[in-house]
Amino acid sequence: MTxxxxxxxxxxxxxxxxxxxxxxxxxxxxLVLERRSIIGGSVVTESFGENFxxxxxxxxxxxxxxxxxxxxxxxxxxxxxxxxxxFISLQADSNHLTLNAESIKQFSEKDAARWSEFVxxxxxAASILDAAYSTIMPRLPQNINLRDGFGLLELGLELxxxxxxxxxxxxxxxxxxxxxLLDEYFESDIVKAAxxxxxxxxxxxxxxxxxxxxxxxxxxxxxxxxxNVNVGKAGEITSxxxxxxxxxxxxxxxxxxxxxxxxENQIAKGVVLANGEEILADKVISSADPKHTLLKxxxxxxxxxxxxxxxxxxxMRGSVAKIHIQTNGNHGIPEGTLVVAPSINYLERAYDAxxxxxxxxxxxxxxTTSGNVVSIHFQFAPYALKKSSWQVESEKIVKLAIxxxxxxxxxxxxxxxxxxxxxxxxxxxxxxxxxGDINHGQLILDQFLFMRPLPGWSNHKxxxxxxxxxxxxxxxxxxVSGASGRNVIKILK
Ligand SMILES: Cc1cc2nc3c(=O)[nH]c(=O)nc-3n(C[C@H](O)[C@H](O)[C@H](O)COP(=O)(O)OP(=O)(O)OC[C@H]3O[C@@H](n4cnc5c(N)ncnc54)[C@H](O)[C@@H]3O)c2cc1C
Numbered sequence: 001m002t003x004x005x006x007x008x009x010x011x012x013x014x015x016x017x018x019x020x021x022x023x024x025x026x027x028x029x030x031l032v033l034e035r036r037s038i039i040g041g042s043v044v045t046e047s048f049g050e051n052f053x054x055x056x057x058x059x060x061x062x063x064x065x066x067x068x069x070x071x072x073x074x075x076x077x078x079x080x081x082x083x084x085x086x087f088i089s090l091q092a093d094s095n096h097l098t099l100n101a102e103s104i105k106q107f108s109e110k111d112a113a114r115w116s117e118f119v120x121x122x123x124x125a126a127s128i129l130d131a132a133y134s135t136i137m138p139r140l141p142q143n144i145n146l147r148d149g150f151g152l153l154e155l156g157l158e159l160x161x162x163x164x165x166x167x168x169x170x171x172x173x174x175x176x177x178x179x180x181l182l183d184e185y186f187e188s189d190i191v192k193a194a195x196x197x198x199x200x201x202x203x204x205x206x207x208x209x210x211x212x213x214x215x216x217x218x219x220x221x222x223x224x225x226x227x228n229v230n231v232g233k234a235g236e237i238t239s240x241x242x243x244x245x246x247x248x249x250x251x252x253x254x255x256x257x258x259x260x261x262x263x264e265n266q267i268a269k270g271v272v273l274a275n276g277e278e279i280l281a282d283k284v285i286s287s288a289d290p291k292h293t294l295l296k297x298x299x300x301x302x303x304x305x306x307x308x309x310x311x312x313x314x315x316m317r318g319s320v321a322k323i324h325i326q327t328n329g330n331h332g333i334p335e336g337t338l339v340v341a342p343s344i345n346y347l348e349r350a351y352d353a354x355x356x357x358x359x360x361x362x363x364x365x366x367x368t369t370s371g372n373v374v375s376i377h378f379q380f381a382p383y384a385l386k387k388s389s390w391q392v393e394s395e396k397i398v399k400l401a402i403x404x405x406x407x408x409x410x411x412x413x414x415x416x417x418x419x420x421x422x423x424x425x426x427x428x429x430x431x432x433x434x435x436g437d438i439n440h441g442q443l444i445l446d447q448f449l450f451m452r453p454l455p456g457w458s459n460h461k462x463x464x465x466x467x468x469x470x471x472x473x474x475x476x477x478x479x480v481s482g483a484s485g486r487n488v489i490k491i492l493k
Contacts, residue, residue, distance in 0.1 A: 005031045008271055008281040009470075010258050010297070011432070013041020014063070015477065016287030017241035018485030019470045021071050023492075024250030031279065032250065033271065035257035035432060039242055041287070042431060042438065043480055045235025048420040052326040054375055056422060057431065057438075059337075059368040060230035061222070061237060061480035064130075070486075071244040078240035085227035086336030089194035090408045097190055099226055108188040118185045119225075124166045125173060126221035131158040133221075133476040133483045136490055137450040137458035175445060176213035179344050189343050197341035197364055198226050202438050202479075204317035204380065206351030207344050211445045218443055222479035227337040232370030237480070261286075261293075261467060263302045268467035271297075285488060287471035288432060289440035290314060290453040298464060307463050310454050314473070315447060318424040318436025319354045321381035323401045325374045327415040333369050333405075340365040340404055350380055357386030359397060365404060374412065376401045383424035383436040390425035397421065440473030449475060460488045468492070 009020045012034035024030045038044060042057040062080060063073070074080075089097040097103055105112040135155040138145075159167055173181050178199035182192040196207035199216035206212075223229060230236075242252055257274040261284055270280035286293040291314055300308045325331075341347055341364050350360040359381050366377040378401050385393060398421050406412045424436025433440065441447055450458040452475045459475075460468045468488050476483035 005029045005279070005281040007031075007283045007285060008033060008279060009285045009287060010271065010293070011035075011041060011287035011471065012039035012238070012242070012252055012254070013287050013471065014043045014238055014241060014480060014482055015471050015485030016041070016285075017238060017245060018063070018067055018071070018482040019285055019287065019488050020250050021241055021245040021248060022486065022489045024245050024248035025071070027249070030245070030250040031281070032245070032252040033256040033258055033273070033279075034252065034254045036430070037255050039252060039254060040235055040238035042433070043234045043238050045232070048324060049326065049418065052324075052373065052418070052420070054324045054370060054373045054420075055232060055234035056324065056420075057322065057427075058234055058480055059228045059375060059377075060233050062224065062229050063237060063480070063482040064486070067482045067486055071241065073240045073244060076240040076243035076247065078236060079233070081230055081233075084225070085229060085231070086334070087194070087226040088334070088336055088338045089190060089197075089342070090338055090340055091190070091342065092407070094408070097194055099191075099194060104188070104191055107190050108186070111186040111188050111191050114185050121166065121169065122217065122220050122225075124162060125170045125217045128159060128162050128167065128170050129217050129221050131155055132449065133481070134487070136460070136487055137452075137475045139456050139459050139461075140450045142456060170217075173213040173217065175210055177210055178207040178212035178216050181213045181216065193341045193343045193347060194339060195226065196344060196347060197339045197366065198223070200347060200351065200364065200379065201366060201377070202320060203443055204319045204351070204354050204382070205444070206348040208348050209351070214445060214448065215443050218478060222481055228368055231337075231368045258297060260299065261297045261464070263298060263464055263467075266302065266463065267465040283466045283468065283492065285468045285470050287469075287485065289316070289434050289437070289471060290469055290473040291316060291434045291441075292432065293469060294462065298462075298467070303463055307454075307457075314453055315442045315444065316435035316437035316440075317442050318383040318427060318433065318438060319380040320427070320436065320438055321378040321397055321401075321424060322422040323376040323378060323398055324420045325376070325402065325412070326417045326419065327372050327374055327412070328417060329372045329415065330411055331369075331374055331415040332409045332411040333367065333374055335369060338367040340367075340408070354380035354382045357382050357384055359385070359393060359400070361400070363400060363404060365401065367405060374405075376405060381424055383428070390423045394421055394423060397423070439478040440471050441478075443478045452477075460484075460491045
């Protein structure tokens with residue numbers, strides 16, 4: 001049977017749902033197709049057994065305020081808790097560091113005095129990046145058209161308002177290493193390591209890698225600081241988006257795996273599902289990652305050879321695993337975002353392992369708790385293991401994660417009931433993330449601004465007419481914000 005829609009959106013992650021809801025609000029006939037039996041993509045709350053529920057991928061998160069307002073998400077079930085959350089760096093002697101001026105004082109009076117200036121600069125830098133992420137990038141090296149010109153003019157005005165000194169410091173910070181940037185503010189290695197853990201979170205980079213100044217600002221923007229917000233409420237974000245979409249008349253179909261995008265004469269005509277069903281539409285927007293969309297769903301046969309080569313070269317380097325532990329509640333771990341990041345050298349060595357395709361023996365961990373569940377974000381766990389496979393290494397990583405955390409909270413062992421592990425291989429197979437890359441492509445400076453996903457194709461368009469990209473792999477994306485899902489709508493007008 002053949003249906004006709006104005007727009008088909010591939011993937012019910014938060015970006016696909018944002019794009020779909022905006023279009024449905026404009027009275028377009030919209031269909032979202034999701035391969036899993038649950039919506040949400042990486043922003044999802046799942047059950048792994050009785051009394052065992054967790055934000056399986058991203059702990060909580062928040063969308064850009066304009067999206068919440070435009071789509072009236074508060075009326076569709078979204079509650080945004082803006083209470084500041086603690087960010088705690090665990091220390092072997094139990095004298096844990098909470099990132100605030102008072103606690104930093106115990107480690108360095110000088111650093112405590114500089115904390116407020118650092119927070120001010122980071123908030124300013126994040127707002128500059130936010131303005132850039134809200135602007136559709138021109139398709140350089142092609143000519144800049146009128147619409148691009150207006151967008152850039154607006155961005156230029158916003159940047160001027162940011163003030164010359166902060167603007168220059170922002171530009172300087174982007175290519176710096178997190179270590180270099182933090183050296184300019186702080187003397188305590190413990191303080192610097194705690195902050196740099198947020199710079200390397202989700203990236204296959206160490207705090208001594210160039211460009212971790214940028215990733216620190218990116219993650220600061222997405223979290224609104226260092227700590228995760230709205231922990232335990234990931235599913236609430238995507239179900240509010242789905243409710244909004246449906247209220248505007250849009251449709252969602254789960255268990256609908258798109259096998260390929262139907263292309264005729266370089267024009268997208270619709271999609272074909274894995275069960276053979278063909279669904280036609282005037283436009284197709286994919287929130288799946290660019291490599292998957294272009295190389296698998298379109299295929300090299302319909303793309304220019306040079307474009308195929310560039311797409312194959314997009315760097316995907318997943319090295320994150322997630323371990324959820326169901327406990328009896330007596331684990332002794334406080335609320336907030338906790339990190340095992342005791343020194344810059346520790347983090348850099350954890351990253352070194354990934355360079356050689358090995359799992360870090362002394363990993364960087366980020367821990368959040370929600371009810372009786374303890375969730376551990378583990379780095380580095382490279383997708384491509386040199387000497388082993390994820391089928392073999394699964395138990396090793398669970399033991400490493402639990403033993404490392406239990407050094408700080410010994411009660412964890414006795415309180416543990418069971419666990420659920422998500423390896424980089426699972427991120428690819430179950431969550432549809434090519435090579436387990438959580439941001440649909442590494443956040444690095446050669447895949448940034450007008451180079452995301454590819455130079456010349458940074459405005460959501462593709463060489464296939466009527467096929468657009470709107471996921472985290474395009475400019476504005478990476479992390480939970482909805483920016484790339486919102487931006488694609490501007491290009492369709
Ligand atoms: C473990 C982990 C930790 C993270 N931590 C952070 C963090 O601390 N801070 C931060 O900002 N970000 C973090 N992220 C990243 C962030 O969650 C993602 O960048 C973002 O959620 C991606 O949203 P999206 O809508 O673009 O894509 P996704 O959420 O990936 O959604 C894409 C959807 O498309 C579906 N799909 C794919 N292919 C097909 C197909 N062929 N047919 C039908 N459906 C298809 C998928 O099933 C999926 O539901 C993390 C991600 C992970 C995995």
